[in-house]
Amino acid sequence: MKIAVLPGDGIGPEVTREAIRVIEALDLGIALAEAPVGGAAYKAQGHPLPPAALAVAEESDAILFGAVGDPDCDRLDRHLRPEQAILGLRKALTLFANLRPARVFKGLEDHSALRPEVASAIDLLIVRELNGDVYFGEKGFRTAVDGSREGYDVMSYNEGEVRRIAHVGFRAAQGRRGKLCSVDKANVLETSQLWRDVVIDVARDYPDVALEHMYVDNAAMQLVRNPGQFDVVVTGNLFGDILSDQASMCVGSIGMLASASLGERQTAYGTYGLYEPIHGSAPDIAGKGLANPMATILSAAMLLRHSLGLADAADRIEAAVAATLEAGVLGRDLGGSAGTTEIGDAVLARL
Structure with missing residues (x-):
């Protein structure tokens, strides 16, 4: 080895x-x-x-x-x-596939930014996609019509990328408590709508896993309001980066x-x-x-x-x-x- x-x-x-x-x-x-x-x-x-x-x-x-x-x-x-x-x-x-477990070790409840009784319930796994999203999309600077500088970053996922990370999330949930929360922003982003559609399709292969969907802004709120509700969270590169750092302060x-x-x-x-x-x-x-x-x-x-x-x-x-x-x-x-x-x-x- x-x-x-x-x-x-x-x-x-x-x-x-x-x-x-x-x-x-x-x-x-x-x-x-x-x-x-x-x-x-x-x-x-x-x-x-x-x-x-x-x-x-x-x-x-x-x-x-x-x-x-x-x-x-x-x-x-x-x-x-x-x-x-x-x-x-x-x-x-x-x-x-990035796996980021977050749980509160015994004795550290008082060190969380949350109330001890809330923090003690944290035992979740964030499954973050790593090869797509704005991190790897087309990016650069350009000149706008008025002559000002403009920066751009393209967020994109193809169906295959979403499908393979969804399988990782569902399999992880099977090995834990059987709950998967897919986090996206499908009410605004077409990329997220594709994400949600594919996750729903993959869910048919995992009837033993309870699937729910949550917008990323709500997920951020729920992570501090009631983190114990989460088992496995699967999400894209950008959202996963942010939520996993937030989870670190919760623990x-x-x-x-x-x-x-x-x-x-x-x-x-x-x-x-x-x-x-x-x-x-x-x-x-x-x-x-x-x-x-x-x-x-x-x-x-x-x-x-x-x-x-x-x-x-x-x-x-x-x-x-x-x-x-x-x-x-x-x-x-x-x-x-x-x-x-x-x-x-x-x-x-x-x-």
């Missing part, structure tokens, strides 16, 4: 290091291959996703990704900015949410995927040992479960994280004082 380790920028290397320590402590015989991406790769090799890094990813069974983003690179042409590393990997490896901190980006490729052990915390590179605290590594450690657990078929090892990591949090070992994002390495040490102790 081989994992490509792409630490990236800012706090990426710090939090990735703690996840690697946890994986190595389990003594699973996994080989690790590291390569630079993002701003670090641009500064060293002139591109955020060098061919060598892509090759390391392609030759592995899964990817553990840190974070990308570097203020020094903000004025580069868009195709050279650090964020193109993650977008490029998703496109090159056809990673179209207490963006430093707690893991994610998996999966495609159709199967390895000898499971489904090939890229695993990363949903937080960014946080350059303001990089190198200070302040970052919470929990989301990356939980991402490593998802990697073991989905891509390497090591569910028992994943369960052990998640149990160790839960025990660490319940013991009050909290990062600064959760009002505690534990640093990056201290949190990693506490998880290791509970393995």
